[in-house]
Structures are given as structure tokens and as C-alpha cells.
Amino acid sequence: MDVRLTGWKAKNLRGGLRDVDIDLGDNPSRWTLIQMPNGTGKTTTMELLRATLNGVDLPAKTVRELRADDHVETGFFEARLLVDRQPYRLQLELDFRDGSATPWTVQEKERGGGREEGRNLPADLRTLLKPTLTELFVFNGELATDIIDLTKSSAAGAIRALYGLDTLESVTKRVDSLIDLEQRRAAAITTAKERKGINQLKNAFDEARSTNARLEQQQKSTSARLVELEQERARLQADIQERMSEDAGLRAQIEALDEKQQEVDTNAVDLSHQALEALRRPAYVHPTLLARLQNLGGKLYELKLPETISREFFSELAQQERCVCGRPLGHDERHEIVSGAQRYLAQDQISVINQMKLALRESQGDPDELSTTIASLQAQLDERRRIKAERDRLASEKIAEGDEVLRKLREDVAGLSDEITALSGTLERLTTKDPSRQRALRLSWETNQPLCEIELKARDNRLQTATRTRTFSLQGEKLKAIVLATSRQALDILRDRVRLSTNDKLARIFATEKIEVARIGGSLELRTAGLGVKGGASEGQKLAIAYAFLTSLLAEAPYRLPFIVDSPAVSLDAANRREVGALIPDFFNQMVMFVISTEREGFAEAFYDRPSADVCFLTVTPKGGGSVDIAEGLTAFKSFHSKEG
Amino acid sequence: MQLDPAISEAMDAVLAGHPDQSDTFQRRYRNLVELVLGGNYQDADVRRVMELLSVSLEVDD
Numbered sequence: 281m282d283v284r285l286t287g288w289k290a291k292n293l294r295g296g297l298r299d300v301d302i303d304l305g306d307n308p309s310r311w312t313l314i315q316m317p318n319g320t321g322k323t324t325t326m327e328l329l330r331a332t333l334n335g336v337d338l339p340a341k342t343v344r345e346l347r348a349d350d351h352v353e354t355g356f357f358e359a360r361l362l363v364d365r366q367p368y369r370l371q372l373e374l375d376f377r378d379g380s381a382t383p384w385t386v387q388e389k390e391r392g393g394g395r396e397e398g399r400n401l402p403a404d405l406r407t408l409l410k411p412t413l414t415e416l417f418v419f420n421g422e423l424a425t426d427i428i429d430l431t432k433s434s435a436a437g438a439i440r441a442l443y444g445l446d447t448l449e450s451v452t453k454r455v456d457s458l459i460d461l462e463q464r465r466a467a468a469i470t471t472a473k474e475r476k477g478i479n480q481l482k483n484a485f486d487e488a489r490s491t492n493a494r495l496e497q498q499q500k501s502t503s504a505r506l507v508e509l510e511q512e513r514a515r516l517q518a519d520i521q522e523r524m525s526e527d528a529g530l531r532a533q534i535e536a537l538d539e540k541q542q543e544v545d546t547n548a549v550d551l552s553h554q555a556l557e558a559l560r561r562p563a564y565v566h567p568t569l570l571a572r573l574q575n576l577g578g579k580l581y582e583l584k585l586p587e588t589i590s591r592e593f594f595s596e597l598a599q600q601e602r603c604v605c606g607r608p609l610g611h612d613e614r615h616e617i618v619s620g621a622q623r624y625l626a627q628d629q630i631s632v633i634n635q636m637k638l639a640l641r642e643s644q645g646d647p648d649e650l651s652t653t654i655a656s657l658q659a660q661l662d663e664r665r666r667i668k669a670e671r672d673r674l675a676s677e678k679i680a681e682g683d684e685v686l687r688k689l690r691e692d693v694a695g696l697s698d699e700i701t702a703l704s705g706t707l708e709r710l711t712t713k714d715p716s717r718q719r720a721l722r723l724s725w726e727t728n729q730p731l732c733e734i735e736l737k738a739r740d741n742r743l744q745t746a747t748r749t750r751t752f753s754l755q756g757e758k759l760k761a762i763v764l765a766t767s768r769q770a771l772d773i774l775r776d777r778v779r780l781s782t783n784d785k786l787a788r789i790f791a792t793e794k795i796e797v798a799r800i801g802g803s804l805e806l807r808t809a810g811l812g813v814k815g816g817a818s819e820g821q822k823l824a825i826a827y828a829f830l831t832s833l834l835a836e837a838p839y840r841l842p843f844i845v846d847s848p849a850v851s852l853d854a855a856n857r858r859e860v861g862a863l864i865p866d867f868f869n870q871m872v873m874f875v876i877s878t879e880r881e882g883f884a885e886a887f888y889d890r891p892s893a894d895v896c897f898l899t900v901t902p903k904g905g906g907s908v909d910i911a912e913g914l915t916a917f918k919s920f921h922s923k924e925g
Numbered sequence: 926m927q928l929d930p931a932i933s934e935a936m937d938a939v940l941a942g943h944p945d946q947s948d949t950f951q952r953r954y955r956n957l958v959e960l961v962l963g964g965n966y967q968d969a970d971v972r973r974v975m976e977l978l979s980v981s982l983e984v985d986d
Contacts, residue, residue: 407964443929444962451961454971475982747982754980759971762939766958770935777931838929 281405282840284308284362284870288329292348292355293374295321296902302910304872306362309896311865312872313884315920316900320908322846322874326418329844332359332370332383334414335399335406340379347376363405370399408839412441416830419845424826426803433802435829439774442837445767452760459756466749470742478750481743488725488736495729499710506703513696520675520689530674537667544663551657558653563645570647577641590630594621775800781832782825785867789824789859797829804829823848824856831867842870849883850876861886877920888914928959950977 287304290297296319304312316322324346331338346355355374360367369386385400399406415423416438426434440446470481524530558564562573598617602608609617625633679687709721713730717723725735782804783796798807804825827848834841848864849857861883865871875884887895897917901909911917936958940951957974960966 403964404962405964407962443932447964448958448961451957451971454968455975458968458972458975478982750982751980752975754982755975755978758978758980759975762943762954765939765942766932766935769938770929770932773931773934774929838927 281402281838282362282364282869283405283842285329285842285844285872286360286362286367288325288360289358290321290325290328290356292352293321293324293328293346293357294348295319295324296908297321297324298348299907300900300910302898304896306367308362308870310868310870310894311887311890312870312896312898313887313917314872314874314898314900315877315880315884315917316874317902318876320900320902325874326420326844326846328357328372329359330411330414330418330420331381332357332372333409333418334411335370335383335409336411338372338381343374343379343381344376346374353377363402368401370401405839407444407447408442410441410446412437412446416442417834417841417843419830419843419848424823427826427829428804428806428822431803435800435803436771436775437802438830438833439771439778439800440767442833442839443770443774445771448763448767448770451763455756455760455763459753462749462752466745469745470749474750478743478746481739481746485736485739485743488732488739491726492729492732492736495710495727495732499707499729502703502707502710506700506707509696509700509703513693513700516689516693516696520686520693523683523686523689524675524678527678530678533674534671537670541664541667544660544667548657548660548664551653551660555650555653555657558650561645563643564647564649566650567647570643570645573640573643577637577639577643580637581641591621591624591626594618594624777836778829778832781836782829785828785832786825789828789856790821792855795821795825797825821856823851824860827860827864831864835867840869842872843868844872846874847876847879848873849879852883854882857882858886865890880918884917928962932958932962945979947977947979950974950979953977 285304286306286308287302289301291299300321302314328346348355353376355376356371357374358369358371360369362368367388369388371384371386373382373384374380375382382397383399384395384397386395387400401409423434423438426432427438428435471477521534524534563570594617597604598609598614598621600609603613675686675690679690708717709723709727710729712718712721712723712728718728718731721728723731725731779797779800786796787794793808795806795808797804799805806825830843834843849860852860857879865887887897892914897912897914899911899916899920901911901920903909936955940946940954943951953974957966957970960970
């Protein structure tokens with residue numbers, strides 16, 4: 281990505297920036313030297329270039345301090361850029377009354393351009409233009425000292441910022457938030473996320489599973505025993521029947537009872553079917569239910585469905601060239617219409633709902649049918665009990681007459697019935713799904729199989745959730761470790777690459793005293809060749825080292841950025857100034873330098889003989905009243921005199 | 926966006942230390958780094974790469 285500065289504009293700002301427009305042209309020169317006397321807004325311009333580019337909110341106090349004078353209420357600053365030849369204007373509207381600074385972005389292109397509030401730059405450039413990096417290429421002179429200050433980490437910070445290693449490491453925060461989100465989702469089911477908690481859940485699951493197996497086994501053996509006992513009882517009852525039928529006096533009565541029993545059983549079956557049939561038809565269940573159904577049908581009938589706006593309508597519309605409103609339909613519009621169509625009912629669904637509405641409204645039936653049928657069924661069951669009582673009475677009379685075989689048979693049946701009743705109770709406790717029976721019998725998951733299955737499922741769910749959460753968390757930790765290792769490894773490689781390149785430049789700058797970078801930790805650790813660690817450096821040396829480092833850094837960066845610097849040579853001695861002036865500019869695609877007249881000697885002179893197409897000389901002179909005169913060309917540049925000169 | 930060779934070299938070195946991880950993870954991880962450095966990634970991209978990592982639940986807490 282290639283970024284160039286094509287100019288800036290300032291209005292109503294302090295330091296002589298009442299109305300300044302510096303235009304570097306659509307194809308700016310590689311080197312621009314802007315000669316401005318002290319007090320004409322160099323520092324403010326640098327600050328506002330940084331603020332405009334990095335888009336960080338300016339404090340209200342800072343905004344108010346930018347005010348030109350008490351007569352102005354608003355101010356303005358605009359930086360103009362070419363990003364891969366695409367023009368962008370980044371603006372700051374300043375309101376001195378409330379201390380606000382509003383960023384705007386103007387993008388000039390045929391489609392989708394215009395002025396928008398906020399910082400609307402390509403995503404990777406937006407990521408790049410953070411304060412730590414902006415200070416590198418809109419160079420903050422204090423960095424020159426910080427870069428070799430062993431207590432600071434400006435050098436490593438610069439490498440990390442430029443190559444996006446800090447952005448890469450920010451992935452770890454995303455990972456943390458994803459894990460946190462997953463754990464919060466899972467918290468509704470289980471809070472276990474560590475191995476110990478998962479082991480506890482596993483033990484709990486195993487406990488429920490073995491209980492379920494035990495209950496299942498009990499149910500099977502109880503059911504099998506019950507079948508055996510019922511068969512045995514049926515056999516004994518048949519023996520009783522046969523024994524009583526042997527008595528000629530009882531035979532007619534028993535046959536009559538058998539006939540009656542058959543009739544009652546048939547009736548009971550028919551009535552049961554009838555009652556179940558009535559239950560399936562709501563209109564036959566109860567008068568209140570019928571009334572409510574008819575009422576609901578009436579209300580639904582009033583709420584008409586949009587019969588003409590069905591899903592098919594939108595599907596057909598998406599195939600048209602134009603919308604019904606006349607506007608042309610493009611790919612995006614068609615996609616929106618088709619996905620929006622899912623919110624509407626299809627024609628067949630509308631038809632079904634209309635039939636349901638009609639059926640509800642026209643609900644008819646005998647609402648007393650269910651209660652009448654159940655009363656009849658009850659009467660048949662009462663009759664069955666009466667027949668049984670009659671059989672028992674006949675058997676009792678025969679036993680009373682001395683029939684010991686019959687007595688023994690009846691005692692055996694009674695014994696079996698007691699056992700069957702007990703086993704039926706056991707089986708009910710094991711198998712009932714009826715919540716009211718479960719409560720009445722005080723059943724738990726340890727004694728009732730349906731409850732045990734529910735508990736088993738819940739424990740399985742908790743275990744699965746915790747295992748998933750734990751796995752996700754471990755995956756996150758692993759990804760974080762890999763990301764951080766990548767960043768550390770890349771930093772080491774980049775440190776060494778930048779160190780070698782910096783030393784190459786330092787060898788050319790410091791011809792007499794050989795200074796080189798021994799190591800880049802947080803900062804540059806210097807040594808004097810042959811003498812070991814270098815304790816300190818002069819201001820000029822610091823600046824030269826900083827330039828060598830920055831040019832090495834920026835020259836090989838994945839982005840071509842303009843280098844903008846205020847008074848680049850003011851603290852360098854004449855010899856270093858010439859070296860810096862001769863060497864540094866070649867490392868940048870674009871360099872904008874604010875200079876004062878004293879920097880012409882040695883430093884600016886290095887540009888005089890460069891091809892005129894590559895160098896732009898501007899001289900800014902205050903005219904009074906806050907306005908400035910901007911003169912272009914080498915002649916004006918050379919002849920300018922100010923109090924610094 | 927073309928990755929700086931230093932970043933690619935660092936990724937190669939780090940991924941070489943994780944031979945147990947699948948080729949899909951390694952490919953997606955490289956892709957994620959490109960997206961991150963291009964300032965154009967979402968939580969779903971991170972989640973997808975995370976879920977491709979094989980881990981042992983027996984790791985000590």
C-alpha cells in the first residue's frame with residue numbers, strides 16, 4: 281500500500297494557521313522542504329496531521345487551545361492523502377465553544393464517494409494509523425531520545441506497530457471474549473469448565489447410568505414375575521370355574537353370569553372407543569370449549585391474511601428487471617427480496633390457515649357427548665363389579681357347604697392376588713410417568729425409571745456441555761499461545777533485520793566514531809565498535825541514530841508511508857547534518873520537512889542539486905493579521921531571512 | 926495483502942513446533958493472520974480456527 285500526502289489546509293487555528301492551504305499537488309515531489317519561521321504553526325500542523333490521521337478523539341481542552349483568537353468559534357483542519365492513488369480528504373471540524381472535534385472523510389470517486397462523518401479509510405490502513413505508528417512517520421522528535429532510552433520500549437513498539445504485531449496479539453483478546461461468551465452460554469447448564477469439575481460431572485453421569493440400568497433390570501424381572509403370577513391365577517380361576525360348573529344347581533346361574541359378563545365387556549369396549557373418539561373432537565368435549573373455539577374462529581376470520589402478498593409474489597418480483605415502484609433491480613436488491621420473502625407465507629400455507637379458520641368458525645357438535653359416554657361406561661364397570669361379587673357369593677356358599685377343594689383354590693387365588701397387587705405397586709413405582717403419581721408415591725430418579733432417564737439426560741447434557749466448553753477453552757488457550765509465539769518470533773526476526781540495516785546506515789553517517797546497534801530489545805542498545813557498550817550519545821547522534829533506525833524500519837515496511845519531520849537537522853552538527861541530508865532522503869518515497877533558515881546550511885543544501893522534479897521548495901512568510909504568503913521555488917527558499925537566521 | 930517475509934518465516938517456525946495439528950488448521954491459521962494484519966477479520970474467523978485445533982482434555986488445570 282502506498283500512502284502519500286498531497287497537502288493540508290487549516291482555518292482559524294493558533295500559530296499563524298488562520299488560513300493556510302499547502303498544496304503539494306496530485307503527484308507530490310519526492311522531497312518537500314517547507315521553510316517556516318518559528319511560531320508560524322509547524323508544531324500545531326504536526327500535531328493536527330497526527331490527530332487527523334490516527335482519528336483519536338481530541339480532549340476538549342486541546343481543542344480549545346487550538347483557537348486562533350476569541351473572535352472565532354469554529355476551526356478546521358484537513359489532511360489530503362493519496363492511498364494507492366485514490367484521493368482521500370481527512371477533516372477535523374473543531375468547535376471551540378464545546379471543545380468538540382468531529383472527524384469527516386471525503387472520498388472522491390465516481391460511485392459511493394462523498395463526505396461521511398468518521399474515519400472511513402481502507403480497513404488495513406485504518407488498523408495501521410494508530411498513535412504509536414503515526415508518531416513514527418509524522419515524526420515526533422522526542423522519539424529520537426526514547427528510541428535509545430533503555431528504560432523505554434519505543435524501538436520494539438515501533439516495529440510491533442508498523443508490522444501489525446500488536447494487532448496480531450489483539451486476537452488473544454478476541455479469543456478471551458469468545459471463551460467468555462461460550463462459558464456464559466454454558467453456565468445455564470453447568471458452571472464446570474475445569475478438569476476437576478468435568479470429572480465430577482462424569483462420576484455423576486456414571487452414577488445415574490448405573491441406577492438406570494438397575495431400575496431397568498428390576499422392571500424386567502418384576503414384569504416377568506407378574507406375567508407368571510397372572511397366568512397362574514388365571515389357571516386357578518379356570519379351575520374354580522370348572523369346579524363350580526360341576527355343580528348342576530349352580531351351572532345355570534354361572535352360565536347366566538357368563539353371558540351377562542360377555543355383554544358388559546363388549547359394551548365397555550365400545551363405550552371406551554366412543555369416549556376416546558369424543559376426546560379427539562374438541563367440539564364434543566365440553567360446551568365451554570365449543571363456545572371458545574367458535575369465538576376464536578370468528579376473531580381469526582376478522583384478521584384477514586394478505587392473500588395477494590405471498591412468498592411467490594416476492595420470488596417472482598426478484599426475477600423482474602424493475603421493482604413495482606419503477607426502480608431498477610440489481611443483484612443486491614434481488615438478494616434482499618429473495619431473503620425477505622422467507623418472512624411471508626407461501627400460497628399453500630395461506631390456504632391451510634384459511635381452512636383452519638373456517639373449520640374453527642364452523643365448529644359444531646354435541647358438547648355433552650363425552651360426559652354422557654363416560655357415565656354409561658361407569659355404569660358398565662359397576663355392572664362388572666356386581667357380576668364378580670355374585671360369582672364370589674356363589675363360591676362362598678359352596679365352600680360353606682363343605683367344598684374343601686374350592687376353598688383351597690380360592691385361598692391360592694387370594695394369595696396370588698396379594699402378591700400380584702404388591703408386584704403391580706412395585707412396577708408402578710418403577711415405571712409410572714404420571715407426575716401426580718410420582719409425587720403421591722414420593723418417587724425420585726433413584727426409584728423411578730422415567731425420572732431416572734430424565735436425570736440421566738440432564739447429567740449427560742451437563743457433561744457434554746462442560747466437555748465442549750473445556751475443549752473450546754483449551755483450543756482458545758492454544759491459539760493464543762500460537763499467536764503470541766508467532767508475534768515473538770516475527771519480532772525477533774524483524775529486530776535483527778532492522779538492526780543490520782540500521783548499522784549499515786550508521787556506518788555511513790558516523791565516519792569517525794563508529795557507533796552501531798548491538799541489540800534491539802525494547803530500545804536500541806548501542807555500542808562503539810571495538811570499545812563495547814556506549815553509555816551516552818549527543819543530541820545530534822541520537823537524532824542521526826533515530827533517523828537511521830526509522831528509515832530502516834519504514835523502508836522495508838509493507839506500507840509506503842510519507843515521512844514528515846519538523847526541524848530534522850537543527851540539533852545535528854555540520855558534519856552529521858551533511859551525512860544525514862545526503863543519506864536519509866533516499867530511503868523514503870515521500871519526505872516532507874519543515875525547516876528553519878539555520879538548517880539550510882549542510883542539510884537543505886543537500887537537496888539543491890537533486891533533480892528539480894523531485895524537490896519542492898516552499899517558503900511560508902507571515903503577512904500579518906494571521907495570513908501567510910507561500911512562495912514556491914529555490915530562489916525564494918535561499919533568499920529567505922528570519923530572526924532564526 | 927502480501928505478508929512480510931518475517932511474518933511468514935515466524936509462522937513457519939511456530940507451526941513446525943505443532944506437528945500434531947492438521948493441515949487445515951495450519952492453512953486456516955495462515956489465512957487468519959493475513960486477515961488480522963489486513964484489519965479485516967471477525968470473531969467467526971477466530972472461532973473457526975480455534976475449533977480446528979486438536980487438544981487433550983487431560984491437560985492439567
